[in-house]
Amino acid sequence: MFVLNLKITIFVLLTSVIMQNNLNKSLGTDASSLHGDGGKPSVARASFKEEWAPVLLSDGVYQISSIGRMISCARCVFDKRKVWQSFESIILKPCLRRGYFSYTMSINGRQIRMSAHRIVATTFIPNPENKPFVNHKNGIRTDNRVENLEWCTASENTKHSYINGFQSKKGEKSSSCKLTEKQVLGIFNSIGNSMAISKKYPISARTGKKYKI
Numbered sequence: 434m435f436v437l438n439l440k441i442t443i444f445v446l447l448t449s450v451i452m453q454n455n456l457n458k459s460l461g462t463d464a465s466s467l468h469g470d471g472g473k474p475s476v477a478r479a480s481f482k483e484e485w486a487p488v489l490l491s492d493g494v495y496q497i498s499s500i501g502r503m504i505s506c507a508r509c510v511f512d513k514r515k516v517w518q519s520f521e522s523i524i525l526k527p528c529l530r531r532g533y534f535s536y537t538m539s540i541n542g543r544q545i546r547m548s549a550h551r552i553v554a555t556t557f558i559p560n561p562e563n564k565p566f567v568n569h570k571n572g573i574r575t576d577n578r579v580e581n582l583e584w585c586t587a588s589e590n591t592k593h594s595y596i597n598g599f600q601s602k603k604g605e606k607s608s609s610c611k612l613t614e615k616q617v618l619g620i621f622n623s624i625g626n627s628m629a630i631s632k633k634y635p636i637s638a639r640t641g642k643k644y645k646i
């Protein structure tokens with residue numbers, strides 16, 4: 434029994450060393466895809482120090498870096514069949530949803546998805562006032578460096594977005610705008626059916642009917 438335990442211990446140590454070496458090589462890859470807009474680097478990265486820390490409540494299975502990269506750490510576990518399994522350290526690929534990067538983690542048997550910026554902020558940035566939101570200072574949602582994030586309230590987030598011009602443009606300023614305010618008023622005041630209105634303005638007859646009072 435002692436010999437068996439000794440062999441298992443040696444196997445675990447050797448496996449961990451090999452996996453860590455492989456991870457160190459992997460971490461040398463370009464991290465530019467996790468910054469900028471549309472995967473293109475938009476922030477100067479002449480030099481930066483990437484720090485790693487365990488993700489809270491993940492029992493050390495996952496680690497997040499100070500620039501928003503995540504790894505699933507090397508580990509050896511017994512599965513449900515009591516079979517010994519080893520997992521290599523790998524860099525997880527984030528999912529882009531609504532302009533934000535997010536990661537899916539398996540914690541306590543449950544699949545949990547969290548935004549990358551919130552994981553970074555929770556891990557590296559103190560939040561003594563218990564503010565509920567995380568703000569991107571430069572307005573780039575995919576730039577999850579620690580120095581680009583800050584805890585904020587809903588009003589602070591809105592104010593920051595407004596002051597820096599990050600708010601979505603509305604009305605005539607919107608890129609999807611089809612009608613000017615003058616044209617909308619013209620439709621409201623026009624005489625005729627929706628078909629006649631659709632011929633005069635760049636809208637369908639169905640839309641013209643909605644505009645009419």
